[in-house]
Amino acid sequence: MGNKNTKNKIMNGLELETNKVSALVIHDKNCGIYTIFIDGINGPIISAPTLEEAKEKFTTAFRLSVAVRNFRYFTQAVKASDEIKKKLSKKILGKNNPAIEYVEKELDAVC
């Protein structure tokens, strides 16, 4: 799953750092449904009847959301002036492919 390289890469003097995001997993015991999302920021909101299925779908949707964000960021960087471009490029590289850490949390039944 994802980019397992957690070491920094240096490319053209710019640093690529793989960071980590925490995804909340909430299991509604009454319905048996697992819901996964990232607390505090946008991204995918996924639910499934099994934890494995929910994680699989979430991982796919999360990679999609990161790729879209990076593409939009890349587009802005290309359009920007040289000075801004340098700043944006650094930020793009720093945001690539965060690893997902799943945190399970209890919540009273919501059915």
Next chain:
Amino acid sequence: MLTINYKAAYNLLEPFYQRRSLHQIVFGYDTPENIFEASKVAAMALEDYDYLDVMVSKREDLDKKFSLFIDGIDYENLPIVLEKDKDLNLLEFVIVSLKCNNKIDPKLFHSVIESQAESKQKDARLCIELFDSIRKHFLKTK
């Protein structure tokens, strides 16, 4: 259990976000043609295979499975991603409302719950109370 019809959730979000397919994002009218090619070259140089996988190999498949809701101004933020044509459970609907907290008035979420509950012969007041209580729980833990 009250579920929120996908189309009702979609209609609620659509006026506040740009709703684009992955294909439209990559080849949209506001994206110069060469930028996508340049992003592929950069991704290859960086060995960013996740990016290439999403944008090249699986683009069509992903477009069929997921809907993307994009903030037109904030390009640093991730898009909201929902599964296409899949109804949302109440918890998912709460999470959507929290992600849209600065854009969409929670009362509009109440209206959707009310109409969904009525059409499914559920107690709308109870569903809204449950929605508010879960929302409050998450807002408190921030």
